[in-house]
Amino acid sequence: MGGGLCSSAYDCILWNPLTLERISLPQVNAEISFSILTCHPSEPDCKVLLFASGIPSILYCELGNKEWITLNYHDELRRSLQEEEIVEDNLILYNPVCCNGNLYAVLVPSRWDSKLHIVKIHDIQPDSLKIESLNVFLPVVPPLGATKRIYLMESCGDLFTVEIQYKDQILTGVLAIEIHRLNFSNKEWLKVDSAKDRAFFLPPGVEQADAAVSSPASNSDIANRVYFTLFDNNNLYSYNIEDGTVSISSIFLNLPRVYEPSSPIWLMPDLRFTNTLKEAKDKSNTEQEGGGKVCGKENDIKEDVEDIGDTNELFLSDLPFDMVKVIAERLILVDYLHFRATCKIFHYAAPSIQWRIALQMRVESPSLLSPWLVFFEKxxxxxxxxxxxxxxxxxxxxxxxxxxxxxxxxxxxWLLVAVGEKSTFFFNPFTQVIIPLAELNGHETRSFSCIGFSSSPTSSECVVVEFDKRMCLESGDDKFGVESCRMREDHWNMNFFDDADFSFNDNSAVFYRGAFYCLGKKGNLGLLKLNDEEEDTWEVLTQPKSPCLSGYHKNFLVECDGELLSVFVGCLGKWVQVFKLNESKMTWIRVESLGNYMLYLSCSSSLAVMAKTPGMENKIYFPIFCGESMVFFSLETKKFHSFESKDVAIDFYSSREKLRCGWIEPRWC
Structure with a gap:
């Protein structure tokens, strides 16, 4: 609406910083959590609503009133919940939002593992109000990090939720962002994979849910993004909704920290906007290949020769068919698939690949000799x-x-995949084989910060462990849980261990010499042993000490050629350091070269592989892109590069990081 509510200990005003217009409101003598206007201040029936902090009360007034009217909504909210047979003790409303003339709010349940649901507030009178439970729960996204925030907001007449999951409780990194839109007709939340006509802006303060806003956007460089800040720097970050990457949009040297008493908020100018943008249709070519469908790139050439211009048509008809077959036989796998999709002649010259015997192509297909980045789309x-x-x-x-x-x-x-809140599967995307694990026990819901498995799921010895960051609710002590499940078991085993000053850093656990090793946020090692005959044990090792005392943003643990390596990445990629564990002395030794090995690092999976393709050795690959090329760190130059930029060094300000992805070694058997 182009303005905001400003208040001190007692005074309260509506202020438009663009026109400098001020509208005085009655003094406020209560602690306020949320505030909202029912419509633009120029409207005759505009009301200002203040939601009291910690008590079920709303203060409201119409413009020009001399005092606030206090409405207690406890009994009305309980009545509306009982009609839907919802039992809830915590009757405090949060995050009010106006959408299409209606006022909505979020009811946060008293149980941490219960779902958040939406209520509708209407018929606000001096002595009463009505609350209607919509029986609509906020969408559930399995938690990946230590902290998550979910924002309810209106955008262009629709109701959206934006959920952001942070890697730690002080908001120094992001693991995932998801957006959903409510379909009012069937009360179903739809995942948003693209929002090309709007942008979302999240507040810096964690308690400023009502300060999350959305704005129409026709500029492609601004639209289709979620903007946010982090605790430990002055950068403005943007999340691209369509490709799932995070990049640094701007640097604000005077941006206040989120922990300061008066955190900044987003202010949207009063705009009138008509949505005329239409999302482009996906024109990817698709062909059936064995277990799954393989689709060409978005800009692939159409299949039919008739769709190609006259010049190319003559060229193709002049090219000997045997020569086309020879060309096809020399292509790497991905190029081979695109080659087949180009036209009918190439389609006939390049026979369909039998996925289960594709490993025979490894000698002639360099792309199969190194891991690939993998992620799920739409x-x-x-x-x-x-x-x-x-x-x-x-x-x-x-x-x-x-x-x-x-x-x-x-x-x-194999990929270890979580589906929903309780289901876990092993999945080989190349053979399409799925191996289910037991469902999580009882009412437990997934909330892990570190996960690992010991071996291929085809082995009877395979065991999966999830390190759960939650509090031990029964004792009230700071603990974390470890859930483990062996192949062919019909349940998960749960154990709780003392926190012992160990903070998981959202990297993958490594099964090494019969135990699971975890690299903590402070650079220390945790060791989990699963014992068949005795109780499982957890130990935070006093040695080795962290090789990096401060200044790093991420760390990773990976096994390489029978040894444990730790990798520390400086803030914004200013440096990368690799260390090898000397087990006899239990110290970390600096590694200056990986030799012929290469590392592939991500939060969900980290791999070490010997390079078979010239030019890929002695490098560390990250799920980071510069343009369309993937970024790697060279231990030779001590800088970030890409194969596209060759010798030109890359900084993180010109790159994009892919969230919710991993690395996989192609296997068809």
């Missing part, structure tokens, strides 16, 4: 990117995994 497609060539292709997900799943780990060509 809830139904598994996407791969070859880090060397930048080629991208897709495989359709089987029905069991459609509807939203998260990559939790990777090993030997």
């Amino acid at each position: 809830q139904s497609v598994c996407t791969f990117i070859d880090p060397k060539h930048g080629e991208k292709y897709h495989i359709n997900l089987p029905q069991e995994l459609k509807g939203g799943c998260i990559i939790c780990g990777s090993q030997d060509g």
Whole structure:
């Protein structure tokens, strides 16, 4: 609306910083959590609503009134919940939002594992109000980090939720962002994969849910993004909704820290906007290949020769068919698939690949000799990117995994995938084989900060562990839980261990010499041993000490050639350091070169592989992009590069980081 509510201990005004117009309001003698206007201040029936902090009360007044009217909504809210047979003790409303003339708010349940639901507030009178439970729960996204915030907001007449998951409680990094839109007709939340006509802005303060706003945006450089800040720097970050990457939009040297008493808020000018943008249709070519569908790149050439111009048509008809076959035989796998999709002649010259015997191509297909980046797109497609060539292709997900799943780990060509709140599967995307694990126990919901598995799920010895960051509710002590499940077991085993000054840093656990090792946020090592005959044990090792005392943003643990390596990444990629564990002395030794090995690092999976393709060795690959090329760190130059930029160094201000992804080694058997 172009303005905001400003208040001190007693005085309260509406202020438009663009026109400097002020509207005085009655003094406020209560602590306020949220504030909202029912409509623009120029409207005759505009009301100002203040939601009291910690008590079920709303203060409201119409413009020109001399005092606030206090309405207690406790009994009315309880009545509306009882009609829907909802039992709830905590009767405090949060995050009010106006949408299409209606006022909505969020009821946060008293149980931490219960769902948040939306109520509608209407018929606000001096002595009463009405609350209607919509029986609509906020969408559930399995928690990945230590802290998450969910914002309810209006945008262009629609109701949206934006959920952001942070890697820690002090908001120094982001693991995932998801947006949903409410379909009012069937009360269903729809995941938003693209929002090309609008942008979302999240407040710096964690308690400023009512300060989250959305704005129409026709500029493609601004639209289709979520903007946010982090605790430990002065950068403005943007999340691209369509490609799932985070980049640094701007640097504000005078941006206040989020912990300061008066955090900044977003202020949207009063705009009138008509949505005329239409989302482009996906024109990817699709062909059936064995277990899954493989789709060409977005800009692939159409299949039919008739669709190609006259010049190219003559060239293709002049090219000997045997020569076309020879060309096809020399292509790497991804190029081979795109080659087949180009036209009918190439389609006939390049026979369909039998996925189960594709490993025979490994000698002649360099792209199969290194891991690929893997992530899920639009809830139904598994996407791969070859880090060397930048080629991208897709495989359709089987029905069991459609509807939203998260990559939790990777090993030997298998992905460990979480689906919903309780289901876990092993999935080989190349063979389409799915191996289910037991459902999580009882009412437990997934909330892990570190996960790992010991071996390929085809082995009877395979065991999966999830390190749960939650509090031990029964004792009230700071503890974390470890859930473990072996193949063919029908349940998960739960153990609780003392926190012992160990903070998980959202990286993957490594199974090494019969135990699971975790690298903590402080650079210390935690060791989990699962014992068949005795109780499982957890130990935070006093040695080795962290090789980096401060200044790093991320760290990773990976096994390389039978040894444990730790990798520390400085803030904004200013430096990268690699260390090897000397087990005899229990100290970290600095590694200056990886030799012929290469590392692939991400939050969900980290791999070490010997390079078979010249030019890929002695490098560390990250799920970071500069343009369309993947970024790597060279231990030779001590700088970030990409194959596209060659010798030109890259900084994080010109790159994009992919969230919710992992690395996988292609395996068809």
